[in-house]
Amino acid sequence: MAVEEPAVEEPAVEEPEDDSDSGGDAEPDVGPLGREILDLFRAVHRLEAQLSEKIAAFDASGEWELDGSATCQVWLRYHGRLSPSAASAKLKTARRLRLLPRTAEAFAAGEISSDHVRVIANGTDVAESLDKNDQLDAEEVARLVAEAEKVFVDAARALDPGRLCRVVTHWRHAVEPQVVVADETEKVCRRKLHMSQTLDGRFVLDGELDLEGGAVVKTALDALMRPPCPGNPRPTASRRRADALVEVARRSLDSGRLPTSGGEKPHLSVVVSLETLEARSGAPAAEFDNGELLSGEAARRLACDAGVSRIITHGARQALDVGRRTPTIPPAIRRALVVRDRGCAWPGCDRPPEWTDAHHIVHWANGGTTSLDNLALVCRAHHSKLHEHHWRARLRSDGKLEVKPP
Template structure:
């Protein structure tokens, strides 16, 4: 298969080098149709490969927490896109060979395949596999006329066409299935931009949407006739207010032994005299004014750093890595230190490099931040971690994964 795909890649490269402007209209349209068919057939092959990778557990063998996370890193996808690929690959493999074949034949698109597979699963549950097969046939035919949005809308009433005698009885089940899909597809994506801002996107289920609206609506009304903010800006400010209100309560769960908090590092003189910016635990910077504003409602904790800016051992001789020692660890690692992991500090545990039970000290020289998955991995695999001469952790993979066992570092948290 690899050789055949490599040959296809070479042919596509030749097509890419061909000037589209020189094609007559009929050839231009024919080329577009052919490229579209090839794209769908390649998508079917890609889904087969993903399903096989997932079935073998290759992602976990390589240290990833799931196939979704592994695909995100390997193919540079968003988490949402990777998860949708894995879900569709499993769905087509486990009960929809006709949908898979239609995709291979390029008579449907990937998005249409997802719609048809969802509808078939609902019909199969409520009316049986025989009627589900009929539904697939009808929907595949309709896919030649309707886009995925219209196709999904029509799929909700597919039983009216293939089994009207049971359509009414299964309408309620279809609604329950739609609710289940809404729960499955719920997500919020937070994407960091180069200047420190965040881009939010996602889909909320009905309950979460109602809660968000109930929390935001009182905070998004114009503050007066002189309020020049747009509706989007008011929603932004309202969301920030919700977060501030939540942080002021004592109801939020603790993270690694500390209450929920924002950690900002700045020089004392810079803080009092507004000389320089402050640094968040994510590595991003805030203006002096923003630091002083946040400091009005914050605990100011002194820390001693060496000439290279590395936090020194705070000397806490205790079993748990909490308080000042954890804050020093956050300043150093900025998040899960395992290679390529993007988990932030609040999602991480402090791991003793030399186990406490083996005489390891509770100090910054014997600790590393790890997310729950990679913390378990370090305890139950041949991966090892050590601190280098510059005071940062590096990880040595097992020989079966890398015969040379070249040390690896996490560069994700230091991109800025």
């Protein structure tokens, strides 16, 4: 694909020399197509600057009233076909830009983008609150902003808007820490997490977290986003993040430290008939206590280790045995398993013990014993392979697990 590369590179080497001859700024060598793109970016910034200037003039003129619009923002929304938030952001920036001559100049020259301008415009509105609180007189405020603006515009020429925002936030904090506190409070107030269930039983998550809350969640998820097992197809980052979220919840349930409800620690209950647990043909599906159904094989996997309470029903759903988080695997046996397997026993898998379930090679529901010669530690992904995907496992005499595809 890149066979033609050397031919393109040769003339490009000479370009910087041309630049130094003409005494201009040393522009990075980006190739002809890259150069066109950067020129177009500049042109877009220049057009955006013109648009902003016109909006500010239009706003001040009151011409938006001619068609009966209640405000300039309403006019922009309707005629510019903008969302309410986009219209109000454009108007706010246009108004503030009239007070920021250096920013307006760099914008009009196409040197900085509308995102940079928005960061500077929003960041310098701290001046308004200083003015209102009578901490400084108008002249002092104007001088303060003018000094800062020079620094911000220089920074905007070199930094992306996200980094520029950090520079501006440092300044806001130095000038008036209370506005930074107010910014944070506003973000905290916007926090939300929606969790809805689809008709076929999946859960859809959507939400927004403030800076600190989001950082806590991200740190916990990152710690549990283990790389995939060698030899397995690499799952996407979003899939590993989804697994990590489930793992965080599973571990906090297992820790037994969550607050009780109705005198019981929160836990996951599965209602399953004995014939389903024994994998007899014609057996019904299993049920979570909220009524959602799951396959008998998934229920066999959950019942295989101790993570869930078990209510085993017989025939017309009579409770045969109600387990209250009684571990199926006694702690001494689990410790011996950890010493023997040192993590997932699946050949080639390196997941540590805390990621594993103890799998009964012959399920206890089919008469298998809870003893070392019938147990192996397997990670959740490999536990699913053994149940839902019907791989077969056998313990060799040296204690190693041998697996065969179905």
